[in-house]
Amino acid sequence: MQTPPTIHLAPGARPQAATRVHQSWARCAELDPALLADPNPLPRADLDLRREAHQHLMRLAEPSLSALGALADSAHSVVLLADASGLILHERGSHSFQDKARRVALQPGVSWAEPARGTNAIGTALHDGRAVRIHGAEHFLACNSILSCHAAPIFSATGDILGILDLSGPADDMHDYVLALVQRMARGIADQILGASPLRRLDFRLGQGPEDDGRALLLLDDDARIAGANEAALRALDADWGRLIGTPCAQWIDGPLHARDTALHRHDGRPLTGRLIAPPPAPARPLAVPQAPRAARADARPAARPLPEPDAVSSPLLDQAVRALDAGLAVLLCGETGTGKEVLSRHIHARSAWRTGPFVAINCAALPEHLVESELFGYEPGAFTGARREGARGLLRQAQGGVLFLDEIGDMPLALQTRLLRVLQEREVQPLGSDKRVPLEFGLVSASHQDLKALVAQGRFRADLYYRLQDMPLHLPPLRKRPDLAAFMDEAYRALGGTLAGDALAALARHDWPGNYRELFSVLRRLRCQYPGPESVTAGDLSPDPAPPDDIPDAAPSFQPDHRSADTADLRALERQAIEQALHACQGNVSRAARRLGIHRSTLYRKLQ
Numbered sequence: 001m002q003t004p005p006t007i008h009l010a011p012g013a014r015p016q017a018a019t020r021v022h023q024s025w026a027r028c029a030e031l032d033p034a035l036l037a038d039p040n041p042l043p044r045a046d047l048d049l050r051r052e053a054h055q056h057l058m059r060l061a062e063p064s065l066s067a068l069g070a071l072a073d074s075a076h077s078v079v080l081l082a083d084a085s086g087l088i089l090h091e092r093g094s095h096s097f098q099d100k101a102r103r104v105a106l107q108p109g110v111s112w113a114e115p116a117r118g119t120n121a122i123g124t125a126l127h128d129g130r131a132v133r134i135h136g137a138e139h140f141l142a143c144n145s146i147l148s149c150h151a152a153p154i155f156s157a158t159g160d161i162l163g164i165l166d167l168s169g170p171a172d173d174m175h176d177y178v179l180a181l182v183q184r185m186a187r188g189i190a191d192q193i194l195g196a197s198p199l200r201r202l203d204f205r206l207g208q209g210p211e212d213d214g215r216a217l218l219l220l221d222d223d224a225r226i227a228g229a230n231e232a233a234l235r236a237l238d239a240d241w242g243r244l245i246g247t248p249c250a251q252w253i254d255g256p257l258h259a260r261d262t263a264l265h266r267h268d269g270r271p272l273t274g275r276l277i278a279p280p281p282a283p284a285r286p287l288a289v290p291q292a293p294r295a296a297r298a299d300a301r302p303a304a305r306p307l308p309e310p311d312a313v314s315s316p317l318l319d320q321a322v323r324a325l326d327a328g329l330a331v332l333l334c335g336e337t338g339t340g341k342e343v344l345s346r347h348i349h350a351r352s353a354w355r356t357g358p359f360v361a362i363n364c365a366a367l368p369e370h371l372v373e374s375e376l377f378g379y380e381p382g383a384f385t386g387a388r389r390e391g392a393r394g395l396l397r398q399a400q401g402g403v404l405f406l407d408e409i410g411d412m413p414l415a416l417q418t419r420l421l422r423v424l425q426e427r428e429v430q431p432l433g434s435d436k437r438v439p440l441e442f443g444l445v446s447a448s449h450q451d452l453k454a455l456v457a458q459g460r461f462r463a464d465l466y467y468r469l470q471d472m473p474l475h476l477p478p479l480r481k482r483p484d485l486a487a488f489m490d491e492a493y494r495a496l497g498g499t500l501a502g503d504a505l506a507a508l509a510r511h512d513w514p515g516n517y518r519e520l521f522s523v524l525r526r527l528r529c530q531y532p533g534p535e536s537v538t539a540g541d542l543s544p545d546p547a548p549p550d551d552i553p554d555a556a557p558s559f560q561p562d563h564r565s566a567d568t569a570d571l572r573a574l575e576r577q578a579i580e581q582a583l584h585a586c587q588g589n590v591s592r593a594a595r596r597l598g599i600h601r602s603t604l605y606r607k608l609q
């Protein structure tokens with residue numbers, strides 16, 4: 001074993017040989033010190049993408065996170081939820097400790113997998129698939145010895161690690177009960193996930209006495225085969241997931257399964273008590289849609305913020321899209337940036353037969369290129385250097401039973417298009433490093449602000465993939481083409497508590513709105529901020545900057561120069577001023593400035609050209 005550079009080692013501590021901590025140190029001694037030195041946080045947009053992909057887990061974990069977060073707050077600690085790669089997605093708890101934790105990069109967007117941060121509770125729990133406490137100087141990196149951390153894996157019904165729950169606090173304040181608490185909470189989250197399954201559930205316990213080991217749960221498919229189990233069930237049946245899943249329940253438990261408590265027996269004769277619980281009601285699925293493997297389906301998740309309701313323009317598109325998706329067709333949403341493609345896709349999911357499953361949105365333009373394949377298709381354990389020991393499911397499989405939304409599909413690299421086409425045609429995915437094919441079932445919605453047909457003509461997009469994606473192409477009109485634009489803006493501004501005079505509405509209606517809804521709402525919010533009073537905003541108020549108009553190019557393909565007027569130019573000056581202010585406030589960081597302005601990053605880049 002190599003000795004890692006002393007600069008990285010926790011002072012004064014050498015863990016006992018043969019303990020899990022010692023074994024972890026041995027693994028970490030082999031690691032590249034440069035990797036350990038650099039916490040390398042994900043950019044916010046990429047972190048949002050990861051969070052998006054884990055919304056289902058987040059939603060079901062939320063009650064436990066809140067409860068544990070309140071406790072952590074009073075104990076000057078933080079609760080963290082990491083994904084199955086060790087990347088921290090969310091944190092709760094004490095703000096004062098969050099500040100300290102940030103000094104050692106214990107924060108959302110940073111991976112605490114062992115290869116990235118050495119021996120630590122999240123990384124070591126992930127590696128071992130078991131709960132662990134890593135206290136003070138047991139941390140491999142000296143800087144982390146200020147921490148006392150407790151982490152437990154959250155298991156899926158089939159034994160995959162879905163994430164890690166962690167409670168971390170100052171090293172000088174350690175309590176023995178915390179690890180058991182974190183583990184209990186992690187198991188509670190796993191039970192929530194299992195309970196959201198559309199399968200029947202056998203809820204049982206060993207003997208007749210009170211449950212002291214948590215509820216034992218088995219998921220049963222229509223043929224009474226075991227499709228899932230929680231940890232308590234493994235212990236009660238003295239089994240592991242590998243031996244249990246797919247086997248007939250009768251092989252493990254004797255006796256009639258009823259909806260009321262019934263006396264049963266384990267295969268070795270020990271008495272059990274159990275009852276069968278019906279799945280939560282699910283909407284009927286149209287026959288035309290192929291059935292998803294039911295154990296993989298999960299409840300629909302609400303979007304993080306309430307969605308703008310479908311209106312006169314989007315309602316007919318929504319109806320068409322839902323009918324198409326329910327009939328097994330792929331839906332392609334085309335439209336300029338900010339025309340509401342993502343909003344519409346979420347409504348489609350919420351109305352479609354796939355609504356009980358997850359909504360997984362993938363921004364094809366934002367996937368880090370070197371991770372694209374593994375992120376999408378998943379990989380087997382040890383498929384490549386830096387891969388997680390237990391492998392990864394990949395985003396496509398996360399959409400199982402729900403809707404896969406491929407945003408900015410025109411930006412997908414050609415090589416990847418070929419693989420994606422194969423997956424969509426065969427409805428199967430072959431994770432990297434695996435010779436097994438995993439069947440996939442989901443509703444497919446894609447979106448692009450680019451003209452895909454033109455990309456096909458230029459040889460930048462595969463024609464066969466294009467035709468596979470657009471069984472039902474739908475065009476979202478740009479804002480400037482809305483027949484009721486003035487009335488729409490009038491209502492939107494009233495919703496912000498203000499009123500727009502007729503001349504202001506007319507001026508705004510003449511603007512091209514290259515950023516569409518995103519730009520409109522940004523401008524309206526800014527105006528309301530500038531004129532918070534009850535007086536109507538007039539066309540004159542639209543010009544805060546008397547400087548001559550600057551020609552900011554826009555993205556609208558059907559740009560109409562003859563519509564430009566002094567008012568439009570004023571708006572452009574207003575826009576330019578807002579961009580400059582945002583860039584200044586964000587120290588030139590374009591992504592952050594775009595978020596602040598409420599426009600897409602690519603739109604801001606175009607405006608800056």
Ligand SMILES: Nc1ncnc2c1ncn2[C@@H]1O[C@H](COP(=O)(O)OP(=O)(O)OP(=O)(O)O)[C@@H](O)[C@H]1O
Pocket residue numbers: 308309311314335336337338339340341342343344448449517518600
């Ligand atoms: N019909 C609508 N009414 C009001 N606001 C809307 C409407 N549709 C979309 N929005 C708002 O406009 C913004 C952009 O919407 P969305 O992200 O769905 O657009 P997009 O077409 O996917 O954009 P991009 O191509 O840049 O990703 C969001 O803030 C959304 O809430």
